[in-house]
Amino acid sequence: MTAEKSVTTNEARPSRDDRRVIRPAVDVYENGKSISLLANLPGVPEDGLALEVDSNQLTITGDIDIAMPDNMDSLHADVRFTRYQRAFTLSSELDSEKIAATLRDGLLTVTIPKREEVLPRRIAITSG
Amino acid sequence: MFGSLSQWDGDVVDHFSRLEREVADLLGYSRRPASIRAVARGSFPAINVGTTAEGVEVYVFAAGLDQDKLELSIQQNLLTVSGECPERQPEGSNAYLKERFVGQFKRSLALPEDIDPDSATARYSNGVLQISLKRKAEATPRKIEIN
Numbered sequence: 001m002t003a004e005k006s007v008t009t010n011e012a013r014p015s016r017d018d019r020r021v022i023r024p025a026v027d028v029y030e031n032g033k034s035i036s037l038l039a040n041l042p043g044v045p046e047d048g049l050a051l052e053v054d055s056n057q058l059t060i061t062g063d064i065d066i067a068m069p070d071n072m073d074s075l076h077a078d079v080r081f082t083r084y085q086r087a088f089t090l091s092s093e094l095d096s097e098k099i100a101a102t103l104r105d106g107l108l109t110v111t112i113p114k115r116e117e118v119l120p121r122r123i124a125i126t127s128g
Numbered sequence: 129m130f131g132s133l134s135q136w137d138g139d140v141v142d143h144f145s146r147l148e149r150e151v152a153d154l155l156g157y158s159r160r161p162a163s164i165r166a167v168a169r170g171s172f173p174a175i176n177v178g179t180t181a182e183g184v185e186v187y188v189f190a191a192g193l194d195q196d197k198l199e200l201s202i203q204q205n206l207l208t209v210s211g212e213c214p215e216r217q218p219e220g221s222n223a224y225l226k227e228r229f230v231g232q233f234k235r236s237l238a239l240p241e242d243i244d245p246d247s248a249t250a251r252y253s254n255g256v257l258q259i260s261l262k263r264k265a266e267a268t269p270r271k272i273e274i275n
Contacts, residue, residue, distance in 0.1 A: 025227040029217055038216055040228055042174075042189035042255030066187060066256055069180050076237070078174035079189055106255015107192030 021085040024062070028088075032120050034113040035094060041084050042106035049103055051110065053096045059087040060108065093118040165236055172229035173209070175237060181269055183247070183262040184239050191255035192216070198252065200259065202245040209257065210234040 027038040041049070044062035052059045062084040090096055094112045101110045173190035188209050198211040212232045217223060239261065247262035 025229065027216070027226050027228045028224040029221040030224065031218060031221040036218065036221070038192075038228060040191040040255070042191040043187075045254050066254075066258070068178065069185065072178040072180050072185065074176065075179050075184075075240075076175065076177040079176050079187075105192050105252070106189075 020081045021083045022079065022081050024060070024084040024086055026086060032114075034111050037088070037108075037110040037112070039084075039086065039108040039110070040106065041103070041108050043079075044084065044103070044106060044108075046103055049101075049108065051099070051101055053090070053099065056090045056092070056096070057087055058090055058096070058099070058110070058112075059085070060110070061085045062108070163238070165238060167235065171235070172213075172233055173235065175209075175235065177237065177239070179240065181263075183260060184243050186237075186239070186259040186261070188235075188257040188259070189255070190233075190257060193252070193255075193257075195252060198257065200248070200250055200257075202248055202261075204245070205239045205241050205243055206236055207239055207259065208234065208236040209259075 025040045029036050029038075039060055041060075041062040043064035043066050045065050048063040048065050050059075050061040052061070064079070064082040064084070090112065093114050095115045096112065098113050099110060101108060103109075173188050175189070176187040178185045178187075186207060190211065190213070192213060194212050194214050199209070201208045210233065213228070213230050215230050216228075217226075240263075242263050243261045244264045245261070248259060250257060250259045252258075
């Protein structure tokens with residue numbers, strides 16, 4: 001690991017850059033059946049996206065990949081890093097085995113269903 | 129790509145630039161002039177502009193746009209992008225986080241003077257609108273042979 005780092009410092013971009021990430025804008029919605037998460041990841045192609053669930057943590061990582069001409073000088077840059085990353089903890093009623101995700105036009109949609117046994121039940125009230 | 133332009137993480141930059149501004153205001157320093165069309169950090173959409181010897185490339189980072197409502201115009205060297213991000217909250221759901229920009233946006237930026245507005249081409253891919261413009265022929269640097 002240390003050897004690798006000393007190699008990368010010789011390159012134009014310092015190795016510290018590898019740790020810098022963009023925190024993407026996210027929406028989180030919930031209905032009775034699932035939680036859905038929307039994340040803006042503009043510039044990330046499908047093969048640049050990684051969704052990881054480790055115990056109860058969901059981590060979204062997206063690497064920007066845009067074809068750019070060589071020898072380009074930057075005149076203005078709002079986006080200064082090439083990796084998006086954000087993590088969330090999932091609560092136990094969510095079924096992390098059944099997470100579904102789609103990425104379209106840089107918009108990631110993740111749907112996390114709730115476990116069957118915890119779906120809301122209407123409780124009948126009897127009078128009299 | 130643009131990694132070398134800043135030494136700080138985005139969130140930290142926000143804090144530091146705000147701190148810098150506040151200290152400058154407090155001490156009465158005048159900061160260097162900003163572009164008349166400069167926008168607050170974090171404004172939507174994020175835009176990167178790069179130049180090459182042959183032209184200018186503009187990258188507009190706007191995920192999930194309604195492509196029918198996306199509009200581009202160029203007046204002289206002023207490029208204007210407008211469009212709309214549709215509301216995507218599912219019916220009957222409640223929201224915990226709602227950070228994504230929703231609604232209409234319009235952003236203009238001045239490009240280098242020597243671009244040819246008629247040369248503009250644009251495509252929207254993976255949530256990035258890329259606009260390519262060429263420099264006017266007379267402005268392209270030419271190599272001069274030395275005899």
